[in-house]
Amino acid sequence: MTSGGQSAESGWRPAKGGVVCIGETMAALAPDPSSSLEYADDLRVSVAGAESNVAMYLADLGVPAAWLSAVGDDPFGRRVLAEVGAAGVDVSGVGADPGRPTGLLVKEPTGSGTRVHYYRGESAASAMGPDVLADDRLKSAAVLHLTGVTPALSASCRNLVTTALTVPAAERPYAISFDVNHRPALWPPGTAATVLRELADLADITFVGLDEAQELWGGDLQPADVRALLPGPRLLIVKDGGHAAIAFGDEGVRIVPALDTHVVEPVGAGDAFAAGVLAGLLRGEDMERALRLGHITATSALQVTADHGPLPDSARIERLLELPASEWAAAGNSLSA
Structure with a gap:
């Protein structure tokens, strides 16, 4: 595989370089978190998409x-392109479809969490297919990042993801990262478990939440059981909510506690975590520091109502990465100070 190497010190990791993320991003409407959607006079407009979230944090x-x-070739589509592009992401490969709309989601605060309503049927992104993989950006990428949202959107989108994951390693310069990202509302009943397990096992790097693994494949699963179900990835990272992240790879098993932090809204935190880990791996960090960077990035998403929140400055991030284990978890509270 040309996308990575192995050493006793660092284990397998993708080659240095950039990341290409493929998937749908929608316009998002949300009331103030303390307001009822039904009676709100104003709705905040933002953008929401797992893969573009990862790209923005990267x-x-x-x-x-x-x-x-x-x-879509519409105002929401232009808003999406402007916001993702303003974050420093290359959006020049995104097409504007004159015949299909930009997907839309509406967030509904419920007191105990946030309910999401999707309006993405027949959207522009749902018409994507394997031809996207011919984009020249992939020729110089170190990582291609995909999620389990995309194969749920349409048959052509599932074909896109399946095709990407079945390209032989010797025929691509990049590693493939896959976040299971199970969204039950997008899947016909009884279909997600098999499809997502098959796709997740084909990736080089797979991210999965312990809670979603339990929902998909068995309620009593523990991280080691998830590894047994997904033996294929060179690196499997199981996210155990606000407790810890567990990495299974050539370095053995690494467990890094999550940062203690006040949670405003959890949406987008998994995408931020994946971006942090990938960034750590790409800049040559060991697994402990890569997982820490994932937690730091996730914390920035947990503290805002939008999917994308501000990161600490680079000096502060470095200080957090250097903390002794005894001080690490409690440091999360300082990020919201």
């Missing part, structure tokens, strides 16, 4: 990132 962390997708 750009924040200094990693060249491109996002490939399609939007």
Whole structure:
């Protein structure tokens, strides 16, 4: 495989370079978190998409990132392109479809969490297919990042993801990262478990939440059981909510506690975590520091109502990465100070 190497010190990791993220991004409407959607007079407009979230956080962390997708040739599509591009992401490969709309989601605060309503049927991005993989940006990428959202959108989108994951390693210069990112509302009943397990096992790097693994494949699963179900990835990272992240790879098993922090809204935190880990790997960090960078990045998403929040400055991030284990978890509270 040309996308990575192995050493006793660092284990397997992708080659240095940029990341290409493929998937749908929608316009997002949300009331103030304390307001009822039904009676809100004003709705905040933002953008929401797992793959573009990853790309935006990678750009924040200094990693060249491109996002490939399609939007409608409409005001929401132009808003999406402007916001993702303003974050430093290359959006020049995103098509504007004159015949299909940009997808839309609406967030509904419920007191105990946030309910999301999707309006993405027949969207521009749902028409994507394997032809996206011919984009020249992939020729120089170190990582191609995909998620389990995309194969749920349409048959052509599932074909896109399946095709990407079945390209032999010797025929691509990049590693493939896949976040399971299970969204039950997008899947016909009884279909997600098999499809997502098959796709997740084909990637080089796979991210999965322990809670979603339990929902998909068995309620009593523990991280080691998830590894047994997904033996294929060179690196499997299981996210155990606000407790810890567990990495299974050539370095053995690494466990890094999550940062203690006040949670405003959890949406987008998994994408931020994936971006932090990928950025750490691409800049040559060991697994402990890569997982820490994932937690730091995730914390920035947890503290805002939007999917993308501001990161600490680079000096502060470095200080957090250097903390002794005894001080690490409690340091999260200082990020919201």
